Amino acid sequence: KAGVTQTPRYLIKTRGQQVTLSCSPISGHRSVSWYQQTPGQGLQFLFEYFSETQRNKGNFPGRFSGRQFSNSRSEMNVSTLELGDSALYLCASSPDRQNRGDEAFFGQGTRLTVV
Amino acid sequence: KNQVEQSPQSLIILEGKNCTLQCNYTVSPFSNLRWYKQDTGRGPVSLTIMTFSENTKSNGRYTATLDADTKQSSLHITASQLSDSASYICVVSAHGSSNTGKLIFGQGTTLQVKP
DSSP states (O other): OOOOEEEOSEEEEOTTOOEEEEEEOOTTOOEEEEEEEETTTEEEEEEEEETTEEEEEOSOOTTEEEEEOTTSOEEEEEOSOOGGGOEEEEEEEEOOOSOTTOOOEEOOOEEEEEO | OOOEEEEOSEEEEETTOOEEEEEEEOOSSEEEEEEEEEOTTSOOEEEEEEETTOOEEEETTEEEEEETTTTEEEEEEOSOOGGGOEEEEEEEEETTSOTTTTEEEOOOEEEEEEO
């Protein structure tokens, strides 16, 4: 069974540009969440999607947005990039069964560098 | 405020030695606690997940404990190997939230195993 796939793995963008990151969850998983990881802040929750709907949202500005498609694949978009957006962006998928013991499976991440 | 604190921030041990990492949380109401291992530049990989009623869970040389009364967890690594060098992240989920929607992450403990 393939794991969570994130593309691209590395990305360099200029301030002011926008960027789109992609995440393909494990087959059969319906929940996809996005996280930002920086050395100073650790892992921070961005948002979660389930059945093409945003179910939860973290404390990030509106420049950060996402969506989920009918096949559960998800994209994350960051507009008007700032230097502080440089980070490892991680996607996690979960079956989201009623059992709360479900674990989240992470992708390898997309390393975004804003210059 | 829901928080997860880990200690120590970093740790250096010799190969073959044991070590214990600590995690204290103030997340309420508690649903489950997870330990993840994250190699540099890669996504976190789940080691254990424990619910309220579980006190101990093992995964090979990794043993996690949970004391729900004192809101403390520990991850014990036995007979460390060079490949154990990584960041170990404690993650707590609040009851009532989706599986991945509102995970609260600790800052992680960076473990370095030296030959």
